Amino acid sequence: MTTIGFSKVGLGLCVALAVSAPSTDADAKRRKTLKTLKKAPPSALRSANVEEAIAAATALGTSTSPQAMGELLDALAMGLHPRVASAALDAVALRAKQDSFDVVSFYMHHRSAKVRSSALKVMGALGDKRAKAMVLGGLGDGHKKVRAAAAEILAAKKEKKAIEPLMSLLKKGDEAPALALAALANPDLARAVSELIGTAPDGLLARCLGAILMRPDFKPEEARVEVVKALGKIPGNDSLEQLTNYVGAIPEKPPRDSRSEAERIIEARLGGI
Amino acid sequence: MATSHQITAGIRLLAALALVLASACGGTGSFGLSSGDNDSTKLAQAFATVQAPPAGPINSTGKPMVFLAARGKPKQLVAFDLESKKEVWRVEADISSKVVVGRDFVAHKEGDNTLVGRDITTGSQLWSVTLEGTFVGAAADSDRVYFTMKSGGRKWILRALSGKSGEEIWDAESNGALGAPAARGGLVFSPFMKQWLAILDAKAGTQLTRIRGIDQEISFVRTTPEHVYFGSKAGVFLLDERAASGKRAQSTYGNAKLPEHFIRVHYYWDAFDPVQAGYSAYDRNRVLWNASAKGDALAFSNDLVAVQTYRFFFGFSASTGELSWAYNHPRVDIVASAQLGTSIGMASMLGEIGALDPATGERIYEAKLAGQFIGGTFDAAGWAPNERTGKHSGTAAALVSIARDRDARFNDVKKFAVTALSQLKGGDVTRDLLVLIQNEKTPPYLLQTAADVLVSRKDPEGLAHLVEALSVRHNYVTGAKPRAVGVAARAIAALDPEGVNPRLRGQAVEGLIAHLTSPSTAVGDLVHLVRALGRIGAGAERSTLSSFLLVYRADPTFATQIDAVSATIDVLLSQGGTAEREIVAYVAEDKLSQPSVAEYAKRALVQRPTSPEAEGDKKGSKDGATAEAGKAKGAAKTKAPNAKP
Numbered sequence: 001m002t003t004i005g006f007s008k009v010g011l012g013l014c015v016a017l018a019v020s021a022p023s024t025d026a027d028a029k030r031r032k033t034l035k036t037l038k039k040a041p042p043s044a045l046r047s048a049n050v051e052e053a054i055a056a057a058t059a060l061g062t063s064t065s066p067q068a069m070g071e072l073l074d075a076l077a078m079g080l081h082p083r084v085a086s087a088a089l090d091a092v093a094l095r096a097k098q099d100s101f102d103v104v105s106f107y108m109h110h111r112s113a114k115v116r117s118s119a120l121k122v123m124g125a126l127g128d129k130r131a132k133a134m135v136l137g138g139l140g141d142g143h144k145k146v147r148a149a150a151a152e153i154l155a156a157k158k159e160k161k162a163i164e165p166l167m168s169l170l171k172k173g174d175e176a177p178a179l180a181l182a183a184l185a186n187p188d189l190a191r192a193v194s195e196l197i198g199t200a201p202d203g204l205l206a207r208c209l210g211a212i213l214m215r216p217d218f219k220p221e222e223a224r225v226e227v228v229k230a231l232g233k234i235p236g237n238d239s240l241e242q243l244t245n246y247v248g249a250i251p252e253k254p255p256r257d258s259r260s261e262a263e264r265i266i267e268a269r270l271g272g273i
Numbered sequence: 274m275a276t277s278h279q280i281t282a283g284i285r286l287l288a289a290l291a292l293v294l295a296s297a298c299g300g301t302g303s304f305g306l307s308s309g310d311n312d313s314t315k316l317a318q319a320f321a322t323v324q325a326p327p328a329g330p331i332n333s334t335g336k337p338m339v340f341l342a343a344r345g346k347p348k349q350l351v352a353f354d355l356e357s358k359k360e361v362w363r364v365e366a367d368i369s370s371k372v373v374v375g376r377d378f379v380a381h382k383e384g385d386n387t388l389v390g391r392d393i394t395t396g397s398q399l400w401s402v403t404l405e406g407t408f409v410g411a412a413a414d415s416d417r418v419y420f421t422m423k424s425g426g427r428k429w430i431l432r433a434l435s436g437k438s439g440e441e442i443w444d445a446e447s448n449g450a451l452g453a454p455a456a457r458g459g460l461v462f463s464p465f466m467k468q469w470l471a472i473l474d475a476k477a478g479t480q481l482t483r484i485r486g487i488d489q490e491i492s493f494v495r496t497t498p499e500h501v502y503f504g505s506k507a508g509v510f511l512l513d514e515r516a517a518s519g520k521r522a523q524s525t526y527g528n529a530k531l532p533e534h535f536i537r538v539h540y541y542w543d544a545f546d547p548v549q550a551g552y553s554a555y556d557r558n559r560v561l562w563n564a565s566a567k568g569d570a571l572a573f574s575n576d577l578v579a580v581q582t583y584r585f586f587f588g589f590s591a592s593t594g595e596l597s598w599a600y601n602h603p604r605v606d607i608v609a610s611a612q613l614g615t616s617i618g619m620a621s622m623l624g625e626i627g628a629l630d631p632a633t634g635e636r637i638y639e640a641k642l643a644g645q646f647i648g649g650t651f652d653a654a655g656w657a658p659n660e661r662t663g664k665h666s667g668t669a670a671a672l673v674s675i676a677r678d679r680d681a682r683f684n685d686v687k688k689f690a691v692t693a694l695s696q697l698k699g700g701d702v703t704r705d706l707l708v709l710i711q712n713e714k715t716p717p718y719l720l721q722t723a724a725d726v727l728v729s730r731k732d733p734e735g736l737a738h739l740v741e742a743l744s745v746r747h748n749y750v751t752g753a754k755p756r757a758v759g760v761a762a763r764a765i766a767a768l769d770p771e772g773v774n775p776r777l778r779g780q781a782v783e784g785l786i787a788h789l790t791s792p793s794t795a796v797g798d799l800v801h802l803v804r805a806l807g808r809i810g811a812g813a814e815r816s817t818l819s820s821f822l823l824v825y826r827a828d829p830t831f832a833t834q835i836d837a838v839s840a841t842i843d844v845l846l847s848q849g850g851t852a853e854r855e856i857v858a859y860v861a862e863d864k865l866s867q868p869s870v871a872e873y874a875k876r877a878l879v880q881r882p883t884s885p886e887a888e889g890d891k892k893g894s895k896d897g898a899t900a901e902a903g904k905a906k907g908a909a910k911t912k913a914p915n916a917k918p
Contacts, residue, residue, distance in 0.1 A: 048864050079823040079865065082830075106820050109790040111830065116792065140748035142793045147749065165750045174749075 045075045045088065053084040061091025069095060073103050082112040089118035096125040108134050113143035120146065124153035132159065139165045139176070148176040155180035163189060170208065173201045182211030187223035194230035203238040206231060210242025213258070214249060224258035232265035240269055304429075304447035304465050304480070313517035315482035319472050320514070322481075323458040328498050330652045331415060332393050333376045337653030340379055341609065341620055342368040342552055343644040350381070351642060352396060353626065355618070355653055358640040362396035370551050373413040374652040375436040380418045382408050382550075388420060390439050400439025406430065410453020410542075410550040412461070412496075417442060417475060419454045419461050431463050433478055443478030452544025457496035462503070462512075464491050464544045470503050470512075484512075487519040493541035497614075498654050500565065506538050509564060511571050527564065527571030529578040530594035534692070535685035536560075536580050552608065552648020557583045561612040561631075562591075575632055579617055581610050582686055585675055586617070587693075588634050596693045598634030599671035601678070602627075609649030615657035620649045628658045635665040669697050673705040676719060677712065688722050695726040703727065703735025703764070707742050711756035724760040733772040739764055740777055743784025747793035758788050759798030765805040778809050785810075786817045796830070799837035807844030815849050819856050826860045832867040839873045846881045854878070 044056035107119035123131040138150030154162035166177035343349040352361040370382035406424030429451040433442040452464035501512035508528030542549040561579040573591035588598040616628040628638035638658035675690040806814035845853040861874035
């Protein structure tokens, strides 16, 4: 069980003590763990063969053994090839616990976007206040895939704090927030998104509003009509496609105002052509 | 026995031979080569005839004036009263030379071959004369205009005219080149063949004496109400009794020590260059100075000279060349400037009239004249405006504004401005340099210079600004982009940790760590961040550096770009304790470490067998320990780890 101990005092403590005075206690623990690790049996996860190590990480992720989690965190604490680190983090995310935080938090800033995305999944799985803040921070990441991963997690968690940065991203034309905002939208947010017509890219807005319409829980009907009307104001094929999708997805009966309005707009658009 | 006729004929023959010889040697009349040179008695006699000119402006109104040549078709000549800030008159005039100013008149060349005199109070034409040769230059005193022209193949004429009537008073001819004259107090000074300064009686045109430059050519002569100076690009002679020696060492002589970056040293307009007889680019690249005797040497007033280069003015210590002040005139070139003793007068292309304090470079006068101008002449000796606004931004701000100037003509000046910033004290300079470095529009050559200057300053007072630069973190949502992170880290790494404010040290460490661990930080900046942390971290950096090393030791990205990781190893070994050493040892031995990283770690461990902490030596001995250890282990055979802090 020394490996779990190492994960706490290895990289985890390094992070925790990043800006504080050096701790002789931490140094002592780290030293002890290093000695222990040197004596530990060889692990496939720490193989120099990257593919073998990835496979080992994936296998450890499916294991319910506490030792498996410890081995993953220890290996992450001591440093892995980025591809292996990503696989290890994906494995940790499957059964993440609070003691993962310290090790994983350093990987939130890893230079590989793929590694950061995997670390985000762990944070999303942890769900505590610190982890949530980290995921929110992911929306500001310089890489679009990391932002998209953060947006997806926040949308799944219905995180209201994400709305403002997601709206900012939408205005910037970022792909990440369209579906996330749709998932978070209530009538007020849908209206706020509609008001970005002319400001945010048409295609993004159309996808966002279209995704809102596709949510069966988005109510009331008046709000749906407003979203359809907003889509009707967006020029181009993207909005037409979203309206068409909506009409196709909603049964004719019982009749719904939003569907009728969508049909009217489609006819007007196509007739205009 | 010879008859009287024969004697007379013999004398005539000798005289004719003498004339031929003198002529062959380059001069006749007032400018013959056979005149007595460097005669101190004759020089003293010439000085005795001098009537001291007025201390202030020469014009009859006594008001400080500037006469500006306006661009256009036709061109115009504008008289401007500096005191009342009023245009006195404006007349159409095809000006083709500098304007010279007398008591009741101004004169200038007009068109190709006419010299014109104008009433100083109205600008109306008083007279005009046709030039029979190529105009070389002109001067005026209270009553007369003196001008030089080249007439024919080897003939130069210095002519005096009445300033009021244009009537010719005298001519002095030369077979050797004459330069543009100067006049003061009843004497006329004419550079002759770049070797002599002939001194003539202003009333009669007769040569009173002359100075021969023995170890320096004479290419200009300049008069002020107080003094007469002559010399060349090499330096300035004061025309006093000691000038009779003709040698620098025995004259009242001096020159200013000026940086060579961009300055073309012109102490005055070259009297032999016809281009400089008119308003030209030479008027925008000048050294502006006043000087007087101090002991046996020439001392520049307040040990300061000003250098104008187009829109920029720099005040330098004449003795050390150290920058004293800088002034950046906005947008347009200064086309006329003059050292007036108590101020530096200037006029811009767009008619902005100004004055600078020669001691500080502060702008002390502002006025505006309609039109666009090509040059001008100040008649404003002793003018001392004092319109201080209290907004003087200071030398550093002026240098920064020069460095940031978008005009592509001035790359050398900009580089100089940035380099000069390194000599200035105070944290604000660090801020200004950072602003320059952080500006996306700063060209690369300047960026590099600014970065090097910032690092070389080693100014602990600037740490607050470096911390501020590091406080910006990348955020795609807000659009925040940190800039100059690597440069700020280099500047911090260059600081003496002993002089660093402890509170700022903590903030700096926090900022450095944030950027070290940010994926947005350029790989090339990481090594500087690591070194800076090693320099000022005081232990707070160890945990982060340990993590950094462990996480990236196995990353192929760092297999070839090993600088940051190797610097981390160096810092951990030099600043850390046993725990850090064990981490490095682990990195050296573990198979997952990139081979280059492991190899570096191994060598570093050999060269640092024990850390300072383990030795009980907390600081200061790391380099020594490395060197000694290296020697002990024969490490000279291997490449030394990068041990720079």
